[in-house]
C-alpha cells in the first residue's frame with residue numbers, strides 16, 4: 140500500500156514535470172526577483188519556482204552571488220544590475236571592468252547564468268533623488284557597455300537603464316500622449332542616454348505603474364487604471380485615438396518623447412509593471428487580479444499600444460514575492476507587490492501562459508518553516524497597561540512590517556488587542572522566533588495554539604526558516620512537494 144502510494148506519487152511528479160517543462164509563459168514575459176526581506180527562500184527553491192511557472196526571463200536588482208547561484212544552470216535569461224550606489228564608482232573604467240569581470244565573466248560558462256542585460260542603476264532619475272545620480276548614470280552606462288564589448292559579450296549582453304515613468308510627461312496645457320516630452324531637468328541626460336542606447340543596439344527600460352496613477356489621486360478614474368474599463372468619463376482623445384487605459388497613454392507618451400528627439404523607434408522594455416495586494420484601499424487581490432488579467436491577455440494577443448500596435452514587447456512583472464523590508468516611503472503597499480506571498484504561495488489565479496484560462500500559479504516547493512508558534516498579547520494585560528502597550532507596539536512596528544494593519548488593509552479590522560498581537564508576532568517572526576523577541580516587558584507570550592491567532596482575512600504568519608537550514612531540509616519536505624506536484628499536474632491537466 141505504502142509502496143503503491145509512493146509509486147503513484149513519483150508518477151504524478153514525473154507527469155507534472157514533463158507537462159510543466161513544456162508550458163512556458165507568454166513570449167517576452169519575465170518577472171522581477173527582489174530580495175529585500177527579513178527571510179529569503181533558498182535560491183534553488185526560488186529558481187525552481189520560476190521554472191515551475193514557466194518563466195524564461197528574470198530581472199534582479201544586483202548581482203548577488205547567492206541569487207546568481209540559484210539561477211546558474213537554469214537557462215533562465217537574466218537582467219542583472221549595477222545598483223545606484225555603485226554608479227559613481229563605475230564611472231571609473233577600471234572599476235566598470237572589474238564589475239563585469241566579477242559579475243558577468245564569472246558566470247559565463249556552460250551551466251552558468253544566461254545574462255542578457257545589465258541594468259545600470261534603478262530609476263536613477265526619480266524626482267525623489269533630487270538629481271543625486273543624474274551625472275553619474277550615462278558615464279556608468281557607457282563604461283559597462285564598453286567593458287562588456289571588450290570582454291567579448293557586447294553582441295549578446297546589453298547595458299540599459301531602467302527609468303521611472305516620471306522622466307517624461309505631457310504639458311498640463313495639452314495632456315495627451317502625442318505631446319510627450321522628457322522632464323526639463325533630465326532632458327539633456329535622457330537625450331545622451333538614448334543616443335548611446337541606439338548606437339549600442341540596446342533598449343530603453345521603463346517602469347510603468349497604473350496603480351501609482353490611482354494611488355493618492357482621488358480624482359483618477361478607477362477604470363482607466365485597468366485594461367477592460369472603456370474610456371474614462373472624459374476620454375483622452377489624441378489625434379483620433381481614444382486612450383482607454385493609462386498604461387497605453389503612458390507608454391505612448393514615452394514613444395512621443397523619444398520621437399521628439401529623433402529616436403521614435405528605439406526599442407522599449409517594460410522593466411516593472413504590476414499591482415500590489417495590501418497596504419492601501421486599492422491594493423487588493425481583486426484589483427490585482429483584474430489588472431494582471433488585462434495585461435496578460437494583451438501580451439498573449441501580442442497587441443501593443445496605439446503608437447506601436449505590433450511591437451513585441453518585453454515585460455517584467457513586479458514582482459515575484461512580497462518583500463517585508465522594502466522602504467515604505469512611497470506607501471505601505473510597497474511590501475505587497477508579490478504575485479506570491481513571502482513564502483512562495485500564489486495569491487490569485489493568473490494566465491501566465493496566455494492560454495485563456497487563468498490558473499493558480501505553482502507554489503514554491505520544499506519551503507521549510509520555523510515551528511508553528513506565534514507571539515501574542517499576554518491575556519493578563521489590562522487597560523492600565525495602555526501606555527506601555529502603545530510604546531511596545533510602536534517598537535515592534537518600527538522594526539518589522541505592520542503595513543497590513545492600516546485602514547482598508549487585510550488586518551485593518553483588528554481591535555487594539557488584535558493589533559498588539561499582530562505587531563508582536565510580526566516582530567517575533569522577523570527575529571526568527573528568538574525567545575527574547577517575545578517579551579515586550581511581560582506584555583507578550585508565545586502560543587502554539589492557532590486558535591489564538593485566527594483572525595479571518597488577516598494572517599498571523601510563521602516565518603520561513605533561514606535559507607541555509609531550508610536547503611538541507613528539502614528531503615524532509617518531499618511529501619509536501621509531492622502533494623504540490625500532484626496539484627500542479629492536475630491544474631495543468633484540467
Ligand SMILES: *[C@@H]1O[C@H](CO)[C@@H](O)[C@H](O)[C@H]1NC(C)=O
Pocket residue numbers: 201202203204237238241242
Ligand atoms: C559585483 O556585484 C556584487 C553584488 O551586487 C557587488 O557587491 C560587487 O561589488 C560587484 N563586484 C565588483 C567588482 O564591482
Ligand SMILES: *[C@@H]1O[C@H](CO)[C@@H](O)[C@H](O)[C@H]1NC(C)=O
Pocket residue numbers: 337338401402
Ligand atoms: C540608431 O541606430 C541605427 C542602427 O544602429 C542607425 O541606423 C540609426 O541612424 C540610429 N538613429 C539615430 C537617430 O541616430
Ligand SMILES: *[C@@H]1O[C@H](CO)[C@@H](O)[C@H](O)[C@H]1NC(C)=O
Pocket residue numbers: 370374376379380381
Ligand atoms: C472616441 O470617443 C469619442 C467621445 O466619446 C467618440 O465620439 C468617438 O467615436 C470615439 N472614437 C473612436 C475611434 O472610438
Ligand SMILES: *[C@@H]1O[C@H](CO)[C@@H](O)[C@H](O)[C@H]1NC(C)=O
Pocket residue numbers: 541544545546553554555558
Ligand atoms: C491598529 O493599528 C493601526 C496601525 O498602527 C492603527 O491605524 C489603528 O488605529 C489601530 N487600531 C486600533 C483599534 O487600535
Ligand SMILES: *[C@@H]1O[C@H](CO)[C@@H](O)[C@H](O)[C@H]1NC(C)=O
Pocket residue numbers: 517519520521581584
Ligand atoms: C502577566 O504575566 C506575565 C507572565 O506571563 C508576568 O510576567 C506579568 O507580570 C503579568 N502581568 C500582569 C499585569 O499581571
Ligand SMILES: *[C@@H]1O[C@H](CO)[C@@H](O)[C@H](O)[C@H]1NC(C)=O
Pocket residue numbers: 549596597598
Ligand atoms: C492567509 O492564509 C491563507 C492560507 O494560508 C490564504 O488562503 C489567505 O489568502 C491568506 N490571506 C492573506 C490576506 O494573505
